[in-house]
Amino acid sequence: MQLTGTTTLLVALKAEAQPLIDHYRLKSVQQHPFPIYANEQLKIVITGIGKCPSAAALAHTAAFFSILPNHIWINFGIAGHKDHAIGTAVAVSKVISKSSRQTWYPNLIKLPNTLVKPLTTHDAVVDDYVDDTLCDMEAAGFMSAGSSLHIKNECLFVFKLISDNKLSHAKNITKSLVVEIVKTHIPTLEALIKKAEMRVQDARNFELELGSELFEKWHFSQTQKSQLREGIRRFKALDKQTLWQDMELNNCATAKDVIENLNRRLQKLLPKF
Amino acid sequence: MFSFIYVEKRIEKHPRTLKILSQFPKSTVITCEHYGEIFNRHQQDFRIQKKDPCLILAEKHNKRIMPAPAEYGLNTTHNYYFSHMLNCIYDCRYCFLQGMFQSAHNVIFVNYEDFIEDIRALAVKTKEPMWFYSGYDCDSLALDPITEFSKSFIEEISSIDNAFLELRTKSTQVRKLLEMKPRNNVICAFSLSPAAVIKTLEHQTPSLAARLSAAKKLQLAGWPVALRLDPIVFIENFRAEYTFLIEQITEQLDFKTLHSITIGAFRLPKGFFKTVKNLYPEEPLFSSQFSSDNGQVSYVKSTEKKILDWCEESLKNHNNCPSIYRQTLN
Numbered sequence: 001m002q003l004t005g006t007t008t009l010l011v012a013l014k015a016e017a018q019p020l021i022d023h024y025r026l027k028s029v030q031q032h033p034f035p036i037y038a039n040e041q042l043k044i045v046i047t048g049i050g051k052c053p054s055a056a057a058l059a060h061t062a063a064f065f066s067i068l069p070n071h072i073w074i075n076f077g078i079a080g081h082k083d084h085a086i087g088t089a090v091a092v093s094k095v096i097s098k099s100s101r102q103t104w105y106p107n108l109i110k111l112p113n114t115l116v117k118p119l120t121t122h123d124a125v126v127d128d129y130v131d132d133t134l135c136d137m138e139a140a141g142f143m144s145a146g147s148s149l150h151i152k153n154e155c156l157f158v159f160k161l162i163s164d165n166k167l168s169h170a171k172n173i174t175k176s177l178v179v180e181i182v183k184t185h186i187p188t189l190e191a192l193i194k195k196a197e198m199r200v201q202d203a204r205n206f207e208l209e210l211g212s213e214l215f216e217k218w219h220f221s222q223t224q225k226s227q228l229r230e231g232i233r234r235f236k237a238l239d240k241q242t243l244w245q246d247m248e249l250n251n252c253a254t255a256k257d258v259i260e261n262l263n264r265r266l267q268k269l270l271p272k273f
Numbered sequence: 274m275f276s277f278i279y280v281e282k283r284i285e286k287h288p289r290t291l292k293i294l295s296q297f298p299k300s301t302v303i304t305c306e307h308y309g310e311i312f313n314r315h316q317q318d319f320r321i322q323k324k325d326p327c328l329i330l331a332e333k334h335n336k337r338i339m340p341a342p343a344e345y346g347l348n349t350t351h352n353y354y355f356s357h358m359l360n361c362i363y364d365c366r367y368c369f370l371q372g373m374f375q376s377a378h379n380v381i382f383v384n385y386e387d388f389i390e391d392i393r394a395l396a397v398k399t400k401e402p403m404w405f406y407s408g409y410d411c412d413s414l415a416l417d418p419i420t421e422f423s424k425s426f427i428e429e430i431s432s433i434d435n436a437f438l439e440l441r442t443k444s445t446q447v448r449k450l451l452e453m454k455p456r457n458n459v460i461c462a463f464s465l466s467p468a469a470v471i472k473t474l475e476h477q478t479p480s481l482a483a484r485l486s487a488a489k490k491l492q493l494a495g496w497p498v499a500l501r502l503d504p505i506v507f508i509e510n511f512r513a514e515y516t517f518l519i520e521q522i523t524e525q526l527d528f529k530t531l532h533s534i535t536i537g538a539f540r541l542p543k544g545f546f547k548t549v550k551n552l553y554p555e556e557p558l559f560s561s562q563f564s565s566d567n568g569q570v571s572y573v574k575s576t577e578k579k580i581l582d583w584c585e586e587s588l589k590n591h592n593n594c595p596s597i598y599r600q601t602l603n
Contacts, residue, residue: 070321093277093303105311108301109325110276116301147316154321199324234560270562271509273579 007072007193008043010057012138015178016077017044023186034060042193051097051121051141058145070200072155075106075142076189078163078178079119080170082129085162087181089188090134092158094118097140104143106158109195111188119158127169134160155200159192161185218255228255231262238269275328275379278302279311284332289383293330296419300328307331312359312376320552322377323364333357333382338391341406344600351403353395357382357422358411363443364476366556367504370410372545379411381420389429396433405430408441408462415444423449431456441501445479445487455495460532462499463488465522467514470506474558481518485525492527500526503537503600505580507561507572512583519587529593536588537600538580540571577601 011017017037020026026037026044034057035046043065047057058073079090093116095104108116120133121140129135139158146156161181164170214220220228235242247265252258278300284290285304294302305311308331341352359380360370371377382388396403407413407426417423423440427450430438438459450461466474468481479487492498500522508514522528539558541549543565550559564573571577581599588594 070318093301094305103310105305108277108327110301116277116303118303150316152316152318152321153314154318199321200318233554237555237557237560266560271507271511273507273511273576273583 006041006068006197007074008045008061009074009076009189010045010047010054010061010138010142011075011077012047012049012054013077013178014046015175016182017046019179019182019186020044020189023183036061047138050137051123051144054138054141055145056141058142059149062149062151070152070155072157072193072196072200073142073146073151074157074159074189074192074196075139076159077136077138077161078173078181079134079136079160080126080129080164081117081134081162082132082166084115084165086165086168086177087184088162089114089185090117090119090160090162091115091192092117092119092134092139092160095139095143095158096120096133097144098122100140102140102144104140104147105153106139106143106156107154107196109157109192109199111191111195114188119160125170127171129166134162136160155196157192157196159189214249214258218252218258220255224255224259227259228262231259231266234266235262235269238266275300276325277327279305279308279327279329279378281308281329281331282306284330284383287332287383289385290330292421293381293383293419297328305329308380312378312380313374315375317375318552319371319375319377326360326362327378329378329380330383331380332384333387337382337388338395338405341404341409348598349402349404351399351401352406353392353404354406354409355388355392356410357385357388357407357420357426358416360410361412362415363412363478365443365478366474366476366549366553366558367506367539367541369541369545369549371552372541372548373410379416381416385422385425389426392430392436393433396436400435402437403435404437404439406439406441408439412442412444413440414442414446414461417444417446417449421449424453427453427456427459431458439499443475443478443484445483447487447491450496451490451494455491455497457497460497460499461488461491462501462532462535464501464503465518466502466506467508467518469508469510469514473508474506481521485521489525492530497532498526498530499532500534501537502584503535504539505536505584506539506558507576507580511580515584516587519591523591528591528595531595533596533598534588534594535598535600536581536584538572538577540569540577543568543570546570 021037024039024042026039029038030036037044045057045061047054091108091114092106098120118133119139120135122135122137126135163173249258252261280302282304308329312329338353338355341354430436439462441462443464463484471481488498562573563570585597
């Protein structure tokens with residue numbers, strides 16, 4: 001499956017995903033084991049409720065789809081808090097697993113009209129709202145899987161919308177309420193995605209395109225392949241005007257000739273004392 | 274300046290924490306147990322973080338004052354370094370901190386009193402001069418208006434008879450020093466580079482003119498000032514660029530009263546070089562001709578020698594040249 005989306009949202013419920021699927025006109029690309037909707041830029045994975053499904057969905061998506069370096073992962077959805085009004089947007093600063101007491105610090109980006117709060121992931125629905133943290137059932141699974149898969153911390157975000165509080169418990173959450181609060185915050189979510197994308201953008205660009213097409217024309221040993229890659233990197237760094245592909249290589253009989261040719265070009269680019 | 278500030282729980286009521294936080298009323302404060310939870314954990318990307326680093330306020334528990342690496346001092350016997358901060362607000366492409374830390378966040382250790390106590394404890398062990406260098410893991414003065422580092426440390430350390438303090442900086446934040454009486458045992462060492470190097474490699478740093486102006490103000494006020502041409506970068510038109518730099522130095526500053534000038538060509542520990550090159554593969558600096566010796570990457574020996582010989586000679590061509598120290602890899 002060749003999707004090159006640059007951001008993936010993991011949500012627990014279809015109701016959390018539906019307003020986004022409609023807004024971004026996402027197409028269904030998979031139904032099992034996790035429903036996935038996507039366009040070229042964005043993927044939404046419906047993970048189901050709980051830490052394990054959330055972790056499994058992240059691992060599945062990372063394993064089975066073409067994910068670019070510095071892909072952005074966002075755990076998005078509803079959460080409870082004792083005081084905050086329903087519909088409040090919260091960027092999560094710290095995720096605590098209630099059962100294991102493990103903690104993670106997701107990345108943060110300053111967003112308009114958005115609080116910054118820690119969150120506790122519980123194993124079951126809670127209605128006592130004891131402390132000043134948000135409560136959900138997925139974020140710890142998401143962060144734990146992200147960490148295990150060596151996803152850069154700068155690429156992991158947890159963004160929640162308050163759906164229940166001391167005055168209106170979780171049992172009062174309806175599908176239409178969820179759809180409504182998600183719809184309201186699409187612009188904020190979009191701002192998060194755009195800012196996150198911008199941060200990683202230039203770190204992404206240079207990781208592409210390092211001469212693998214030459215491997216088909218000449219036989220390179222592993223050492224020569226790495227010499228070639230390093231040579232092309234240096235050439236691109238030192239001469240930003242010339243395409244390395246424009247180098248005259250047709251006279252080269254062997255891979256060794258190609259590398260020597262490249263090294264001669266590099267010598268000419270270096271300053272002389 | 275900082276959107277988010279992490280504060281260790283145990284120092285959230287520390288007077289210095291409160292004072293620093295009061296200068297960032299728009300920042301969001303997040304408490305943590307230990308700065309290591311945020312700083313330098315695995316799977317961080319220095320380059321991405323550098324675009325919007327956070328500030329972390331923490332307490333330094335141990336290893337506050339460390340013996341300085343052999344090549345670090347000014348031909349003196351007892352050399353130590355300390356860092357009240359980790360990382361730097363500037364973004365110099367050659368900086369070894371990019372290779373040393375996985376995190377680009379800025380840490381300030383607020384327990385200055387513990388650092389000073391450790392310095393006092395070390396200084397009483399000998400009557401010989403003892404040098405303490407600040408600015409190894411950070412720029413000593415770049416955040417001085419916020420940290421009040423200079424005020425807190427200079428007053429204490431200058432009262433120790435055999436202690437010398439060197440503050441290494443690229444910043445122009447000398448106001449707090451100018452408010453104080455100059456001390457003979459406190460040297461402010463400015464890192465200078467040609468404008469072309471500043472433009473291409475020392476991102477977000479003050480201009481050469483601004484640095485020279487700050488150094489001149491300190492000289493006029495009676496403070497000992499040292500200069501550091503380190504790292505010297507072998508750029509296109511190397512001689513012309515560095516000749517012009519040396520001319521500007523001799524024109525702007527009182528050359529005769531400079532404490533010293535340290536010169537050193539660009540070099541990095543091998544592991545750090547690899548990390549930084551992977552972070553910025555498109556950077557021309559990391560595409561020069563280097564050699565790798567004793568775990569260090571530097572210009573090939575013959576080039577390095579030519580660079581340093583030429584710089585030393587060019588400096589000595591001017592009258593009243595102060596002591597010149599070379600920082601090389603032995």
